[in-house]
Amino acid sequence: MDRPLRLVQAAPPVTQLARVIEALLVVASQPLSVEELAAAAADDAARVEEALQLVAARFAEGESGIVLEHVAGGYAFRASRDAAEACGRLFERPVERGLSQAALETLAIVAYLGPCSRPDIARVRGVAADSVVANLVERGLLAEAGRSDDAGAIEYRTTPLFERIFGLGSLAELPRLDDLGGDAAEIRKRLEQIAASRGA
Amino acid sequence: MLAREFVLDLDAFEGPFDLLLSLVLRDELELVDIDLVEVVVAFVERLAERDEIDLEDCGEFLVLISSLLELKARGLFPDEADELAELEPEEAAEELARRLAEYRRMKAAAAWLTDRLAAEGDRFFRLGPAPLAPRPERKLAPQAPALLAEALRALAIPPKAVSLRHMELRFPPVSQFLDRFRSVLARRRRFDFDTEVAGLPRVDQAVAFLALLELRKAGEVELEQGAPFAPIRVSRLDLSLEDDAAATAPAAVAAQEGTTWTARSA
Known part of the structure; x- marks a missing residue:
């Protein structure tokens, strides 16, 4: 009896947990985070992640018509890409249909600088943002995020739906602003060139 | 001259453009109340009625309307005007370049989003009736329930019946x-x-x-x-x-x- 008595934990195997997670993701209408899955499955977060790997392997592009994706800070099922055409014949997607250039710029500003108010957006774009913001709120891509501390203007942020529509795991997956160009020094140089050519 | 004499029919002003200008310059009319787009539309309409375009007319109108726009912009954002007026030319150029750079980055970000949308266009998923976004909490001032209860208690006491004895x-x-x-x-x-x-x-x-x-x-x-x-x-x-x-x-x-x-x- 030199070995200590080991308690045999009757934890269900991860495969069983994976089946529970599949079920949870099927009934959910929005991405579920690991914490939410763990709470619903009454299991450990680490084991949930392990199980999610099993689910991801099973529901992968090319393997199944349903695909597990990490999106908007959680996990969700979507249709596989090869079924997109068929899905498109069945459903319309009004949320992202006909997003104007102004709407996309506004989304970009809120995604990078948010939460920010309509005056903040107008400052960057140089035109009033009221109707664009109202339209994006109606589409569910922007949502109110309280009021600013100084002026008390309503501030907006992007919604999880925005991340989902654009297939972003989180806002951190947006490209870095510095990588997008728009170097102030370079613009300055060009402005001066223009001024010089005018003066000449 | 068409540019000065064409007649406007706006919500806040009715009369020739000339008069509008002088009223604005004499501070008798708030530019904030004038929808300058309507002025431009009215001018373009007059212009369209003519067979040929008088470039001098158009030029004068452009100068006038742009100064009106600048006046209006200054009127709408007085703080910013002060802020910019305080800047040295060097700093102003810096600020302008900074703002243009910011806008250019946002335009680039919007272009990235457009590409992303095109690439992710074939992703279909179920959309729930309620988005995940939690409703923003509307903050209330600190409340004292005891005070409210007291106020309501005072209201709950039935009033004394008014005596009509003197009338009978x-x-x-x-x-x-x-x-x-x-x-x-x-x-x-x-x-x-x-x-x-x-x-x-x-x-x-x-x-x-x-x-x-x-x-x-x-x-x-x-x-x-x-x-x-x-x-x-x-x-x-x-x-x-x-x-x-x-x-x-x-x-x-x-x-x-x-x-x-x-x-x-x-």
């Missing part, structure tokens, strides 16, 4: 005094009206007096008063002795006796 003037029935005097007269041959009704309210005394007149009219009593305001003495006329029927049918007898009484008193 109740007349006791004459019959009440008829009965009373008859019973008094059954015991005594005569009584003093004033002592009998002493202590009663004025209304009751008046009704009692009516009853007395009624009794006299019926010939049941005889009234005496020594002088005005002197006590009224009431004495019984013994009808039962004169007519037995009086006890059983006093009203009929009263009517009958009334005539004799009148004759006697007259």
Whole structure:
């Protein structure tokens, strides 16, 4: 009896947990985070992640018509890409249909600088943002995020739906602003060139 | 000159463009109230009515409308104007470049989003009725429930019923005094009206007096008063002795006796 008595934990195997997670993701209408899955499955977060790997392997592009994706800070099922055409014949997607250039710029500003108010957006774009913001709120891509501390203007942020529509795991997956160009020094140089050519 | 003379019909102003300009310059009209787009549209409409375009006209209009726009912009953002006015030309150029750079980055980000949308266009997923976004909490000032309860308690007490006693003037029935005097007269041959009704309210005394007149009219009593305001003495006329029927049918007898009484008193 030199070995200590080991308690045999009757934890269900991860495969069983994976089946529970599949079920949870099927009934959910929005991405579920690991914490939410763990709470619903009454299991450990680490084991949930392990199980999610099993689910991801099973529901992968090319393997199944349903695909597990990490999106908007959680996990969700979507249709596989090869079924997109068929899905498109069945459903319309009004949320992202006909997003104007102004709407996309506004989304970009809120995604990078948010939460920010309509005056903040107008400052960057140089035109009033009221109707664009109202339209994006109606589409569910922007949502109110309280009021600013100084002026008390309503501030907006992007919604999880925005991340989902654009297939972003989180806002951190947006490209870095510095990588997008728009170097102030370079613009300055060009402005001066223009001024010089005018003066000449 | 078309540019100055064409007539405007705006919400805030009606008249030639020229007048609008001078009113604005004399600070008699707030530019904030003027929709400059409508001015431009009106000008373009006038222009379209003409066969050929007068470049000088157009040039003048452009200069005027752009200075109006600048004035309006300064009016709308006075703080920013101050802020920018304080800047040295060098700093102003820096600020302008910074803002342009910011906008350019946002345009690039929007382009990235457009590409992303095109690339992710074939992703289909189920959309729930309620997005995940939690509703923003509307903050309330700190509340004191005890104060609210106190205020409501004060409201919950039913108000006192308003007394209408002063409005009612109740007349006791004459019959009440008829009965009373008859019973008094059954015991005594005569009584003093004033002592009998002493202590009663004025209304009751008046009704009692009516009853007395009624009794006299019926010939049941005889009234005496020594002088005005002197006590009224009431004495019984013994009808039962004169007519037995009086006890059983006093009203009929009263009517009958009334005539004799009148004759006697007259």
